[in-house]
Amino acid sequence: MGTPESATDPMGVNFADTFVILEKDKSKWGLYNGKQPSKVEFFEAIAQKINEIVPGQEISLTQPIEMRFNEILEGNRADITLRVIGQDLDVLYDLSNKAIPLIELIEGASTVELDPLTALKKSDIIDIILNYDAISRYGVNINDVNTAFSMAMSGRQVGFLYDADKRFPIVVRLSDNYRKNISDIAKIPVGLPDGGTIPIAAIATVEKKQQITTIARTRAQRYAAVSINLKNRDTQSFVNEAKEKIKALNIPSGYQLHWGGQFKNLESARLRLLIIIPMVLAVIFIILVRTFKSITQTLLVFNSIPFALTGGIIFIYIRGIPLSVSAGIGFIALIGIAILNGMVLVNFFNQLRNEGHKLDKAVYEGTLIRLRPVLMTALVASLGFIPMAYNTGIGAEVQRPLATVVIGGLISSTILTLLLLPTLYLWVEKLFGDD
Numbered sequence: 001m002g003t004p005e006s007a008t009d010p011m012g013v014n015f016a017d018t019f020v021i022l023e024k025d026k027s028k029w030g031l032y033n034g035k036q037p038s039k040v041e042f043f044e045a046i047a048q049k050i051n052e053i054v055p056g057q058e059i060s061l062t063q064p065i066e067m068r069f070n071e072i073l074e075g076n077r078a079d080i081t082l083r084v085i086g087q088d089l090d091v092l093y094d095l096s097n098k099a100i101p102l103i104e105l106i107e108g109a110s111t112v113e114l115d116p117l118t119a120l121k122k123s124d125i126i127d128i129i130l131n132y133d134a135i136s137r138y139g140v141n142i143n144d145v146n147t148a149f150s151m152a153m154s155g156r157q158v159g160f161l162y163d164a165d166k167r168f169p170i171v172v173r174l175s176d177n178y179r180k181n182i183s184d185i186a187k188i189p190v191g192l193p194d195g196g197t198i199p200i201a202a203i204a205t206v207e208k209k210q211q212i213t214t215i216a217r218t219r220a221q222r223y224a225a226v227s228i229n230l231k232n233r234d235t236q237s238f239v240n241e242a243k244e245k246i247k248a249l250n251i252p253s254g255y256q257l258h259w260g261g262q263f264k265n266l267e268s269a270r271l272r273l274l275i276i277i278p279m280v281l282a283v284i285f286i287i288l289v290r291t292f293k294s295i296t297q298t299l300l301v302f303n304s305i306p307f308a309l310t311g312g313i314i315f316i317y318i319r320g321i322p323l324s325v326s327a328g329i330g331f332i333a334l335i336g337i338a339i340l341n342g343m344v345l346v347n348f349f350n351q352l353r354n355e356g357h358k359l360d361k362a363v364y365e366g367t368l369i370r371l372r373p374v375l376m377t378a379l380v381a382s383l384g385f386i387p388m389a390y391n392t393g394i395g396a397e398v399q400r401p402l403a404t405v406v407i408g409g410l411i412s413s414t415i416l417t418l419l420l421l422p423t424l425y426l427w428v429e430k431l432f433g434d435d
Contacts, residue, residue, distance in 0.1 A: 015130060020046065049121030078227035080239060080263045081115065082246070086255035089212045093099040093120045095249055096224035103226065104244045108233020115225035118216035126153070127207045134203040136164055139193045145183060149200060152188045182208050223258070234322025235263050236270075269325040277332065281305075296428050297346055303424065304342035308334045308413035316401060317409025326398045337381060337406075338413040341374050345421055359429055367422045378414040382407050 022042070023029065029042055037045065042190035047059040082093045082103070096114060103112045114120075119391055128149060137141060151155070155173030162168075178184040186201035200206065216223055230238055251257065288298040312334055316327060348370050388403035 020024060048265055060105060076259050078115070079230045079235060080242075080259065081256040081261040082220065082226040082228065082242070083223045083260060084225075084251075085218065085221050085258055086252075087222060089120060089222065090213065091252065092222060092224040092257065093122070093212060095251070095255070096120065096226050098249055099226050099246060102248060103228060103242055106238060106241050106245060108230050108238050110229045110231035112226065112228050115227045118223075118225045119214070120212050120216075120224045120266040122210045123213040123258075124208060125211050125213065126182075127208065127209055127211070128200070129205040131203050131205065140190060140198075140201060141193075141205060145200065145203065148190045150187055152185075169306055182206055206307065218258075228261075232320070234324065235266050236323070239263050260339045266325055270328070273328050273332075280332070281335075288339075288343065291343075292346065292350070297350075297425075300421065300424055300428060301339055301342040301346055303421065304338040304413060304417055305335055307416035307420070308338035308409040310409075310416075311412025312405040312409035314412070315404050319400075319404055320400050321404055323399050327401035327405050330402035331409070333402075334406050334409035334413070337377065337410060338417070341377060341413065341417050342421055344373060347424060349422075349425055359426065363422045363426045367418065371418065374414060374418060378410045382410050 026036060029037060031037070050057055050059055053284045082096075082099060084092050084099070084218055086092055086095075096119070100114070102357070103109055127296065130142070130145065135145070152174045157169050157173050159170045160167050161170055173179075174184070174188075186199060188200040188208045189197035190200050190203065191197055211377050216225065228238075228242075243259075246257065251335065282413040285298060285302065286299055289295060292298055292301075312331055313325075316323065321327065345366065349362050352366050353359065357365070385406050386405035388399040391399045391403075
């Protein structure tokens with residue numbers, strides 16, 4: 001009797017989801033620790049109560065569409081999944097269970113548990129070990145042994161009971177009292193070729209033991225999964241620390257670790273950004289060189305980039321927001337606005353000089369004239385991102401980092417562009433220019 005092995009199914013028929021729809025009026029939520037709770041605090045209160053009443057449930061703060069996408073992409077709903085891949089089920093089971101206490105000690109770990117959907121699980125099973133020498137001695141057919149055991153334990157349909165227009169199947173099997181008792185199972189009769197019966201214990205050993213009954217596979221390889229959800233910690237630094245902690249497991253030869261979940265998507269997005277951002281900056285550099293016909297002025301405009309990045313980094317640090325993919329996208333948008341403002345100033349300085357203004361006067365008047373356009377560009381973008389920066393509803397985990405980066409970067413970029421860029425332009429043009 002073998003254990004079935006199958007590919008990972010994101011949601012089996014033995015699982016169910018419960019979604020809680022909150023009142024829009026927060027005053028109806030009641031009080032938590034003597035104050036009006038936030039959404040996260042309200043969720044924690046619900047989770048604590050559920051654990052008290054029905055312990056052992058998987059409780060997570062998520063959205064239906066986000067959870068489904070995670071299941072489709074990784075077969076898992078957690079922020080991070082640790083998969084131990086190998087062949088021996090007992091080794092996989094032990095490694096995954098030993099990994100949990102190591103990861104729980106890491107700062108930022110909210111919940112660490114065996115994956116509810118794909119974890120290796122042990123269950124009590126009845127194992128029949130056939131004695132082939134005894135079977136040959138008695139002349140019993142192996143199919144007869146299997147049939148007798150199957151009929152006694154699982155049952156066999158032998159007919160129907162009709163009640164008017166209703167039909168009910170008649171199934172013969174041992175009662176539950178006998179099917180749970182090893183000594184009774186050992187007495188299941190098996191027919192002999194010449195007539196009569198012998199107990200199944202005469203030709204087989206009947207054992208009740210624990211065995212892994214749920215097996216998951218990835219790319220045709222067995223694995224055990226641990227689900228990790230984070231709180232107030234960025235994914236990248238957590239995984240880096242977890243990789244160091246997991247080294248204490250001393251993974252045997254032939255076994256490997258795979259980190260997945262949202263971390264896998266983050267890694268994929270980060271690699272794309274490492275390619276896309278340099279390409280975009282290179283294209284912008286080429287366009288600016290063709291526009292200004294000057295490497296020095298192009299580099300002056302590119303100085304707006306560190307001006308902008310400074311504010312963005314400071315703001316996400318102050319707000320305690322981890323550096324995520326959405327924050328990276330915010331930096332890309334910020335770079336574009338910063339370069340635009342720098343380009344507006346430098347181009348206008350050149351225009352005034354072409355009209356006959358001296359260098360000092362061109363820089364002074366150009367900065368005053370372009371002060372309003374630069375400020376308006378920054379204000380419009382900043383004010384538009386404020387609602388996103390303080391969003392606590394659906395999509396907040398994406399909107400808040402992006403908006404915070406843009407707002408902080410625009411503040412520093414605007415101030416530094418209006419103060420430092422004219423000074424740098426004046427200094428560079430006096431050294432390398434015609435005046």
